[in-house]
Amino acid sequence: xxxxxxxxxxxxxxxxxxxxxxxxxxxxxxxxxxxxxxxxxxxxxxxxxxxxxxxxxxxxxxxxxxxxxxxxxxxxxxxxxxxxxxxxxxxxxxxxxxxxxxxxxxxxxxxxxxxxxxxxxxxxxxxxxxxxxxxxxxxxxxxxxxxxxxxxxxxxxxxxxxxxxxxxxxxxxxxxxxxxxxxxxxxxxxxxxxxxxxxxxxxxxxxxxxxxxxxxxxxxxxxxxxxxxxxxxxxxxxxxxxxxxxxxxxxxxxxxxxxxxxxxxxxxxxxxxxxxxxxxxxxxxxxxxxxxxxxxxxxxxx
Amino acid sequence: xxxxxxxxxxxxxxxxxxxxxxxxxxxxxxxxxxxxxxxxxxxxxxxxxxxxxxxxxxxxxxxxxxxxxxxxxxxxxxxxxxxxxxxxxxxxxxxxxxxxxxxxxxxxxxxxxxxxxxxxxxxxxxxxxxxxxxxxxxxxxxxxxxxxxxxxxxxxxxxxxxxxxxxxxxxxxxxxxxxxxxxxxxxxxxxxxxxxxxxxxxxxxxxxxxxxxxxxxxxxxxxxxxxxxxxxxxxxxxxxxxxxxxxxxxxxxxxxxxxxxxxxxxxxxxxxxxxxxxxxxxxxxxxxxxxxxxxxxxxxxxxxxxxxxxxxxxxxxxxxxxxxxxxxxxxxxxxxxxxxxxxxxxxxxxxxxxxxxxxxxxxxxxxxxxxxxxx
Numbered sequence: 123x124x125x126x127x128x129x130x131x132x133x134x135x136x137x138x139x140x141x142x143x144x145x146x147x148x149x150x151x152x153x154x155x156x157x158x159x160x161x162x163x164x165x166x167x168x169x170x171x172x173x174x175x176x177x178x179x180x181x182x183x184x185x186x187x188x189x190x191x192x193x194x195x196x197x198x199x200x201x202x203x204x205x206x207x208x209x210x211x212x213x214x215x216x217x218x219x220x221x222x223x224x225x226x227x228x229x230x231x232x233x234x235x236x237x238x239x240x241x242x243x244x245x246x247x248x249x250x251x252x253x254x255x256x257x258x259x260x261x262x263x264x265x266x267x268x269x270x271x272x273x274x275x276x277x278x279x280x281x282x283x284x285x286x287x288x289x290x291x292x293x294x295x296x297x298x299x300x301x302x303x304x305x306x307x308x309x310x311x312x313x314x315x316x317x318x319x320x321x322x323x324x325x326x327x328x329x330x331x332x333x334x335x336x337x338x339x340x341x342x343x344x345x346x347x348x349x350x351x352x353x354x355x356x357x358x359x360x361x362x363x364x365x366x367x368x369x370x371x372x373x374x375x376x377x378x379x380x381x382x383x384x385x386x387x388x389x390x391x392x393x394x395x396x397x398x399x400x401x402x403x404x405x406x407x408x409x410x411x412x413x414x415x416x417x418x419x420x421x422x423x424x
Numbered sequence: 425x426x427x428x429x430x431x432x433x434x435x436x437x438x439x440x441x442x443x444x445x446x447x448x449x450x451x452x453x454x455x456x457x458x459x460x461x462x463x464x465x466x467x468x469x470x471x472x473x474x475x476x477x478x479x480x481x482x483x484x485x486x487x488x489x490x491x492x493x494x495x496x497x498x499x500x501x502x503x504x505x506x507x508x509x510x511x512x513x514x515x516x517x518x519x520x521x522x523x524x525x526x527x528x529x530x531x532x533x534x535x536x537x538x539x540x541x542x543x544x545x546x547x548x549x550x551x552x553x554x555x556x557x558x559x560x561x562x563x564x565x566x567x568x569x570x571x572x573x574x575x576x577x578x579x580x581x582x583x584x585x586x587x588x589x590x591x592x593x594x595x596x597x598x599x600x601x602x603x604x605x606x607x608x609x610x611x612x613x614x615x616x617x618x619x620x621x622x623x624x625x626x627x628x629x630x631x632x633x634x635x636x637x638x639x640x641x642x643x644x645x646x647x648x649x650x651x652x653x654x655x656x657x658x659x660x661x662x663x664x665x666x667x668x669x670x671x672x673x674x675x676x677x678x679x680x681x682x683x684x685x686x687x688x689x690x691x692x693x694x695x696x697x698x699x700x701x702x703x704x705x706x707x708x709x710x711x712x713x714x715x716x717x718x719x720x721x722x723x724x725x726x727x728x729x730x731x732x733x734x735x736x737x738x739x740x741x742x743x744x745x746x747x748x749x750x751x752x753x754x755x756x757x758x759x760x761x762x763x764x765x766x767x768x769x770x771x772x773x774x775x776x777x778x779x780x781x782x783x784x785x786x787x788x789x790x791x792x793x794x795x796x797x798x799x
Contacts, residue, residue: 164507185588282470314511316508316511317512319476319478319507319511320526320572322498322499323498323499323504323505324499324524324572324576325528325529330528339513339515
């Protein structure tokens, strides 16, 4: 961080020419085209889903969604799918349930993991490296492995909280934490160590150093991981289906239940799925600034 | 205000057998500006960090005043440290940065504000108090780091190469500012640098370290005039001293065709281990241009002349045989000799310049031990 870096943006804007990017490199048409194609491919399913939600059951069952463009008049345009979802399926309650599940299940692992990451990055204790390797190692253990023991532990034979929100919070916290600790610790090790040493001389305790310095400086990484974890918990089907009572169930489980065994209700599923996407999209749009910065911040020091 | 004492302080990093700082004995007087200087890896930063409490002391003691602080937490040592990269808190304003330690200590807000403003006035930072560090220039950031130390009103300032991130011109300015500020505040200061010019210009006393061992402590004048060994002689002074190993014959050192007479005391200081050889040192500015045939004059083949306006330096080789030429070294490298000449009368490239060491300005070191011999 030198004076030259801070004054650079002003020079850039004044020197900007067509055909050049902000950082002065030549614009690459190949990368623009490839990125556009990839973005279109990724958006296509969502677009298809959205168009299908507005078509009648018959239209959905008989012809593909792309007929919208060739034969726009005969698609049986309707809002019935949405009214069907909102009236019959108790979507409001399950949306609320999903929020009740996701928000604590995002905050809790980050809070614990941030404390842990601070310790791994800035404190010395015996077997530090070994412990860290173990934590990184358990990232590969999938939750299926623990389903049966967890049902026993949390169920009526154990703690007896299975079916309640707190059970799901605990599971998401436990299984989300290794990755979170790993990302945050890596981010924190890029922070200048002298800042922590300076705080030590200034008389700050570890607790104060964490809350006043390291946590605010780690906001990009924390926000990035929070986005990931929130999306993961919001879209989770397995844990919610197994560990939540029907009255507490989340929107993803509800959507899955709309589909009957004979394929009936498929038109409502499209609308339900689209409603379940809205909140994650909002979260991503609001936090994407941090998200991108948090992912690149480890490599480029600034 | 307090003195600082290193009493056989030793630091051995885990996994290493050689101490990074080996039995350091050093006393810093109350209000003194002591500069620790040495090449990289010499243990100067480690010594400072031991005093700060950021490194363990494996054996020996460190005292601030009469208090043994060897096992005391950094915050209870009543010290303030300026880091090489300033270690500013990026998300806090300049005022919050400077008042952080006081805030942690639970001082009332009005007192913090008052002390921060006093320090800002001293450092000319008043109009920047509400800015974030990233909106400051390098020099201003450096001053904020200084301000953070001043605000605490500590017993000892510790500075770890605080100028190395500044450009050359600003470094010279800030150097004088820090030195005069320290004299004004009268706070005992331990300052680490690898730059011998900084050491000479700023320090009341200089301590030269090499490989974790203290080589010599003294005022800038002492270090320059009477270096205790070859290392200090070559390290202090710019351009560095010319030092070469020569045969002693008939009470004189043989520099090719020339004989440099040695005093009786110098000869008496030589031992059998020296094998009839002596290290002779002379600074570029201790040479007078002379003529062929003058006693003690020796020839230098001029390779290059560097003109600085106020000075001119001749870079060349000792003439008179390869062995003699190869055995000398200077700031320009092996087999090179540097001579300061009158900038208005510089010799031509490729010419032969006869020079003579000014009486009393030659340094003698034992060939075996490298220690200074009496002259």
